[in-house]
Amino acid sequence: MILIDGVVASAVPVDDRGLTYGDGVFRTLVLRDGRPEFWPQHYARLTADCRALGITPPALAALTDDLNQLAIASAHGAVRIIVTRGSSARGYAIDPAQPSRRIVSIGALPRYPDRYRERGVCVRYCALRLAAQPRLAGVKHLNRLENVLARAEWTDTAIAEGLLLDADNLVIEGTRCNVFIVERGALVTPDLSHCGVAGVTRTLIMEAAFRHDVQCWVQPITQARLESANEVFLVNSLIGVWPVAAVGDRTWSMFTTASLVGKWLHALRSATH
Amino acid sequence: MILIDGVVASAVPVDDRGLTYGDGVFRTLVLRDGRPEFWPQHYARLTADCRALGITPPALAALTDDLNQLAIASAHGAVRIIVTRGSSARGYAIDPAQPSRRIVSIGALPRYPDRYRERGVCVRYCALRLAAQPRLAGVKHLNRLENVLARAEWTDTAIAEGLLLDADNLVIEGTRCNVFIVERGALVTPDLSHCGVAGVTRTLIMEAAFRHDVQCWVQPITQARLESANEVFLVNSLIGVWPVAAVGDRTWSMFTTASLVGKWLHALRSATH
Numbered sequence: 001m002i003l004i005d006g007v008v009a010s011a012v013p014v015d016d017r018g019l020t021y022g023d024g025v026f027r028t029l030v031l032r033d034g035r036p037e038f039w040p041q042h043y044a045r046l047t048a049d050c051r052a053l054g055i056t057p058p059a060l061a062a063l064t065d066d067l068n069q070l071a072i073a074s075a076h077g078a079v080r081i082i083v084t085r086g087s088s089a090r091g092y093a094i095d096p097a098q099p100s101r102r103i104v105s106i107g108a109l110p111r112y113p114d115r116y117r118e119r120g121v122c123v124r125y126c127a128l129r130l131a132a133q134p135r136l137a138g139v140k141h142l143n144r145l146e147n148v149l150a151r152a153e154w155t156d157t158a159i160a161e162g163l164l165l166d167a168d169n170l171v172i173e174g175t176r177c178n179v180f181i182v183e184r185g186a187l188v189t190p191d192l193s194h195c196g197v198a199g200v201t202r203t204l205i206m207e208a209a210f211r212h213d214v215q216c217w218v219q220p221i222t223q224a225r226l227e228s229a230n231e232v233f234l235v236n237s238l239i240g241v242w243p244v245a246a247v248g249d250r251t252w253s254m255f256t257t258a259s260l261v262g263k264w265l266h267a268l269r270s271a272t273h
Numbered sequence: 274m275i276l277i278d279g280v281v282a283s284a285v286p287v288d289d290r291g292l293t294y295g296d297g298v299f300r301t302l303v304l305r306d307g308r309p310e311f312w313p314q315h316y317a318r319l320t321a322d323c324r325a326l327g328i329t330p331p332a333l334a335a336l337t338d339d340l341n342q343l344a345i346a347s348a349h350g351a352v353r354i355i356v357t358r359g360s361s362a363r364g365y366a367i368d369p370a371q372p373s374r375r376i377v378s379i380g381a382l383p384r385y386p387d388r389y390r391e392r393g394v395c396v397r398y399c400a401l402r403l404a405a406q407p408r409l410a411g412v413k414h415l416n417r418l419e420n421v422l423a424r425a426e427w428t429d430t431a432i433a434e435g436l437l438l439d440a441d442n443l444v445i446e447g448t449r450c451n452v453f454i455v456e457r458g459a460l461v462t463p464d465l466s467h468c469g470v471a472g473v474t475r476t477l478i479m480e481a482a483f484r485h486d487v488q489c490w491v492q493p494i495t496q497a498r499l500e501s502a503n504e505v506f507l508v509n510s511l512i513g514v515w516p517v518a519a520v521g522d523r524t525w526s527m528f529t530t531a532s533l534v535g536k537w538l539h540a541l542r543s544a545t546h
Contacts, residue, residue, distance in 0.1 A: 014277070018292050020415065020417075054422075082293070092417070143418045
């Protein structure tokens with residue numbers, strides 16, 4: 001099911017700036033038992049991302065109505081919310097009076113092997129380097145060619161994800177997830193002020209760490225630092241927490257902290273459900 | 274008139290990767306007397322840009338048919354050709370079997386004041402700095418948020434264009450055009466191997482300079498170098514050549530070389546028509 005501005009539809013006008021310029025933002029989240037997981041957090045991020053681009057965010061009530069409509073059609077699924085700057089005449093100039101457009105759709109939840117969560121995933125370093133653009137860093141916008149090109153670097157199905165580095169060879173994120181490393185019990189996650197997407201799950205984990213008196217730092221992470229870490233794990237709204245079992249020759253087999261963080265998220269989901 | 278894969282239409286499926294990821298390329302060109310200007314050059318660039326992203330370029334015959342259809346509807350206009358990687362399931366991974374999608378549309382030719390060409394335009398430096406991404410540099414792709422944000426920096430209608438600099442403060446391009454400066458009769462245009470779009474008009478001018486024994490260099494251009502130049506001019510398929518009359522406090526009033534280059538383009542248009 002796809003709703004465009006609240007109405008069932010399947011196509012967007014060709015002059016939508018999401019198509020012509022990638023001029024919009026998006027979120028991906030889980031609908032379970034008819035309820036969107038971590039919806040307040042997703043809505044807050046969506047709103048912040050819209051503001052970063054000067055796009056009028058959709059009203060909470062409108063999006064909540066959309067999600068309720070989707071939930072009637074399917075109680076479980078992966079929801080994608082796209083907000084574009086709407087339609088416009090040609091040219092990059094913005095008409096502030098132009099209403100934004102929201103596109104809310106639901107698909108099947110991706111089915112990942114249980115072993116990804118239990119025994120970890122194999123990842124690789126991508127050759128593509130993320131460009132530094134402070135004006136867009138952190139924002140989950142629709143200009144995702146870097147992710148597309150990075151994901152196209154491998155076809156080996158044994159590789160579950162690729163790690164993206166910046167031009168200084170610092171680890172920033174995965175193609176579709178955020179990254180944490182564990183050093184002597186403390187969590188460390190990369191700085192996203194120059195590139196990368198600041199996901200909701202990353203923030204939830206940082207906040208949970210604080211509540212559980214586990215140190216969590218935002219610091220530069222080189223490949224050497226990542227490979228020296230006690231654990232590495234990947235997070236996003238759909239996968240939850242995936243421990244990393246291998247990158248190149250470096251392997252890990254103890255996932256104590258990743259498991260703990262997975263339990264924090266599970267508890268948060270239950271508490272807000 | 275809008276043609277999607279050769280059929281009159283007005284909307285694209287919501288799962289088109291042009292919308293979800295900006296995963297595509299585009300061209301803008303002039304249709305005059307029913308004929309697309311510099312079509313072989315535009316088709317060559319479109320094909321090269323598709324290849325840079327691993328997108329299957331549309332066949333020349335298919336696009337030529339599209340342009341002929343448009344020309345029946347309106348003999349003059351601004352044509353936009355978008356080629357996206359087509360529709361796909363969620364996720365950044367590419368299905369090589371997925372056909373690309375072409376979206377060809379025509380609108381009115383923009384009407385610019387004659388004085389822009391005759392007496393030059395006022396421009397400004399944008400605050401936004403272009404990010405360096407060698408994998409995308411030169412390509413006219415659909416990830417254009419930098420252009421949108423840069424164009425949103427000014428509303429003063431006396432400013433016809435904004436100049437974009439990179440993180441090293443080198444002048445790269447305008448928000449929708451390429452830039453040349455003139456130094457003692459020689460043309461200089463910025464290197465676009467790290468960011469910027471390599472337009473067809475820029476290449477036509479470089480080739481024409483060669484034929485006319487006018488030196489043309491690709492070199493780094495600082496703001497100081499630009500302001501020390503004898504002339505500065507902007508080029509693209511729609512505007513042709515606009516001399517720059519002012520940037521900040523620096524003004525120019527002699528546009529000898531810009532006029533000459535405008536005549537080269539005019540002669541090329543007539544010759545290929």
